[in-house]
Amino acid sequence: MSSKISRRKFLKLVAGSGAVGFGVMAAGCKGKPSGAEGWIPDQYQGKGDFPVNLKGRVAISDANPSIERDDEKCILCGQCVEACKNVMGVYGNYPLPLKSEIACVNCGQCVMWCPSGAITEKRNIKEVLAAIDDDTKHVVVQTAPATKVSLGEEFGMPPGTSVGNKMAGALKEAGFDAVFDTCFSADLTIMEEASEFVHRLTAAKDEIPHLTSCCPGWVKYCEYFYPELMHNLSTCKSPQNMMGATIKSFYADKMGIKPENIVNVSIMPCTAKKFEVAREELEVDGNRDMDYVLTTRELAVLLKSKGIDLNTVPEREYDSVLGESTGAGKIFGATGGVTEAAVRSAYFFATGSNPPADLLSWQPVRGMTAVKEATASIPGVGTVNIAVCHGLENARQLLDGIKASGSSKWQFIEFMACPGGCIGGGGQPKSTVAAQNSAKLKRIEAIYKEDTGSAKRCSHDNTEIQSVYKEFFGKPLSEKAEKYLHTTFVNRHDRLFS
Ligand code: SF4
Ligand code: SF4
Structure with missing residues (x-):
């Protein structure tokens, strides 16, 4: 069978496919509105043949801050649709035509x-x-745990x-x-x-189950598809943004630097x-917590x-003040x-003893495992049922x-958007096939090895954390901690659904 089809046949095939998928894909073509004539990528606009196995692709808005597509390289293989639909549960999980987003x-x-x-x-x-070359700026960088093993x-x-x-x-x-x-x-x-x-x-049982909120991909998914659960999300900012807010407040005070002269950069395994x-x-007070994010791959390009x-x-x-960490x-x-x-x-907060x-x-x-279940017995609190889920389709x-x-039979549920958690993030090295677990398992093994090799295994034992609370935040959930370290969420449901 021929592996090519004519442009005419291709357009006929597309026209007969209905709005599903193709209307969305249209929005992924720069400068061409959804559903407009000539929606296919520029390289397929001229005379010639198309690969017979073309399957379409995800839509990417020009305003997307995380990802972009080079149309010249796209072979319409449909792999991005597979990932977006079957791994992340996003593509196809909303009605067409598109509303406002x-x-x-x-x-x-x-x-x-x-x-x-x-x-x-x-x-x-x-x-x-450019920020590094600007003498008026104090450029601070932080590195996420998953980047250290990849x-x-x-x-x-x-x-x-x-x-x-x-x-x-x-x-x-x-x-x-400074490197934190x-x-x-x-x-x-x-x-x-x-x-x-x-x-x-x-004391706030209506907010149970407690849903973790440190993964921005999961948080946005909740805002799109399950806004009724937003009050169950932890109000804690992610570690990246807690660090950013602490740098532009506590650290800025300590160093005598104006927050507006600090540029916060993070090295993350994640495009979200x-x-x-x-x-x-x-x-906070007009200062962005963070200024720029570089993925693990981008850092490699910068260093090279x-x-x-x-x-x-x-x-x-790592530099001290904000550099100590526990397992x-x-x-x-x-x-x-x-x-x-x-x-x-x-366990420590409830009992006064380490676990x-x-x-x-x-x-x-x-x-x-896609969804893991566990039970913890915490004296004074009771039995806590927990679920851990990774991959948004799961x-x-x-x-x-x-x-x-x-x-919910669980009181605490951890959600991570990417398979494997941050170690499998969309900003990680692509040296291995994404669908394979072997590299991810090696990265996970390295992370647990670092944990068992740490002198301190519990966050509350971190002496720099204790100092930050003593000198600045007071105690967890204090008014100051709420101001700098907690956040709110946005209902995005109506942007997709009527
Ligand atoms: S996965 Fe395939 S269809 Fe999607 S952008 Fe890449 S080449 Fe194009
Ligand atoms: S970044 Fe994630 S949600 Fe967005 S198009 Fe790609 S796979 Fe889908």
């Missing part, structure tokens, strides 16, 4: 699945380099190589003024979120973080452009990690089950 949770899984490299993250490398892959190292201190050295060499660790603010998130969870369990930093809710090789760069410690902060990068870290500190050994190596919440099925039954 192209549905996208900015996860970047389509980037990982796109075989031709047509879809990429929207890059911010130039802006970051950046090495961009420099030829095997998946699961821990390169945190090499990355800190490389970032210093690249010219950043997002694992620190993961510990800060746990201080707030575990306190919030204990409060909800004992680029959407998150643009959220209007995430600023400066001739910095991770294999040879000297290791450095609990480190495991945020893997599915189940947020839950395990939160339970460790919730027993089994909760420090809590196997039921670990691994790649989230959709779990939440629809809760809606159908009218109640």
